[in-house]
Amino acid sequence: MVAPRSPTLIASIHDVSPRFESEIDRLLDRLRPHVGSRLALLVVPNHWGEAPLVPGSPFASHLRGWADEGLEIFLHGYFHRDETRHRSGPDRLRSRLMTAGEGEFLGLAADIAEQRIKTGRSLLEDITGKPITGFVAPAWLYGPSAIQALANCAIPLAEDHWRVWSPVTGAQLARGPVITWASRSRIRTASSIAAARLLRRLPLKVMRIGVHPPDVTKPELLSSIERTFRVASRSREAGRYSDLLQRRSELEQEADRGLPRAPRAVVERPVA
Numbered sequence: 487m488v489a490p491r492s493p494t495l496i497a498s499i500h501d502v503s504p505r506f507e508s509e510i511d512r513l514l515d516r517l518r519p520h521v522g523s524r525l526a527l528l529v530v531p532n533h534w535g536e537a538p539l540v541p542g543s544p545f546a547s548h549l550r551g552w553a554d555e556g557l558e559i560f561l562h563g564y565f566h567r568d569e570t571r572h573r574s575g576p577d578r579l580r581s582r583l584m585t586a587g588e589g590e591f592l593g594l595a596a597d598i599a600e601q602r603i604k605t606g607r608s609l610l611e612d613i614t615g616k617p618i619t620g621f622v623a624p625a626w627l628y629g630p631s632a633i634q635a636l637a638n639c640a641i642p643l644a645e646d647h648w649r650v651w652s653p654v655t656g657a658q659l660a661r662g663p664v665i666t667w668a669s670r671s672r673i674r675t676a677s678s679i680a681a682a683r684l685l686r687r688l689p690l691k692v693m694r695i696g697v698h699p700p701d702v703t704k705p706e707l708l709s710s711i712e713r714t715f716r717v718a719s720r721s722r723e724a725g726r727y728s729d730l731l732q733r734r735s736e737l738e739q740e741a742d743r744g745l746p747r748a749p750r751a752v753v754e755r756p757v758a
Contacts, residue, residue, distance in 0.1 A: 505537035509699035528562035553614035589627035599635035
């Protein structure tokens with residue numbers, strides 16, 4: 487029998503790379519009290535072409551250890567740097583407003599996107615000894631070719647800023663915005679803190695929270711992150727992205743057997 491669905495909190499650390507080793511350690515120390523090992527690491531194989539993840543290196547050993555603990559490993563682009571000359575106005579706008587030149591998979595050709603996914607996946611799976619959980623594009627920006635490449639590579643799970651889906655089947659697994667923070671400027675920092683204050687009040691079935699290494703450089707961001715996790719965890723259980731795939735499979739099995747769906751759990755509205 488499938489257990490009733492309960493509100494879920496899914497947490498992730500982006501830009502996991504040797505370049506940000508100390509920042510990653512600090513973020514892990516802050517998030518573990520809230521989610522334990524139910525945490526996703528979004529790994530960049532060679533951040534900006536300047537910080538390669540080398541098998542056998544100390545950081546690779548840390549990555550394998552985290553995977554052995556049960557942390558989910560995602561491929562997070564390959565270089566995390568956008569070097570495409572975008573032809574369409576909307577793509578040029580998104581690449582400038584939503585990221586500082588890091589939307590790597592927004593304008594890649596299909597063959598290049600597929601090559602980078604395959605190469606990065608192979609590297610991470612060789613290091614950890616486990617399949618990757620999925621793929622998240624840098625800045626959550628995907629072009630049509632990138633989405634097709636994910637399906638061609640049979641990536642089990644992907645997310646953008648508004649949803650989680652299966653590239654293999656096209657099934658939508660979760661909806662709702664990611665709560666995240668910005669450190670590039672005072673205005674962006676203030677607006678991201680205000681957004682987090684509002685978003686953590688939403689009665690989302692699946693609440694996703696993503697943090698980045700530069701977040702540790704600003705005390706006001708760390709304070710907002712801590713407050714958001716405290717509020718979100720009051721009415722939600724920490725979960726994993728892979729739980730979403732498992733739940734989808736269970737629902738399909740229920741439908742095949744003609745069973746009624748499990749009741750939805752009541753979501754409490756937390757006070758910020």
